[in-house]
Amino acid sequence: MSVQNIFYQTSLIAQKFKINEVSESIFPTPNTCEFQFGVGVVKETKFFKPHIHKDAKRNISNTSEFIYVVNGKMTIEILSPSEEFVETVIINENEGFLQFFGGHKIVASENTRYFEIKQGPYNGQDFDKRLINEDSSK
16 A cells, blocks of 8 residues: 655654555554554455444544545645644545644645544534634645
8 A cells, every 4th residue: 555654843744545555454554643544455255353342541632634535636735733834745536644633724626525534522613723824834
């Protein structure tokens, strides 16, 4: 699988995933990250052991966000927590993007379909986000 690791200083701030290049089931996110991403590839019928997810108290200090482009394209400017520009990535059809901390500026091309996943509960924009001046992302 093609995984692009993106760093801010020495910390992994984001990852880009080319889903169609996956050949086996993997979890490419480090075990220490507050948000985990895995891709499964099943070549023959596979039976997963029945299971219950245990209650497990976790301490999460920031919001991570996963975006998957079903079709179309998104251009994402990754920003550090202090609003510094880190890198621009383009997420195309069947590609995923996971940002662990910091922020971003996103432009979705016309007719783009995507989904995003992040930790909850969502307590509203004022609690969850700090909007920034658009000029500061350049």
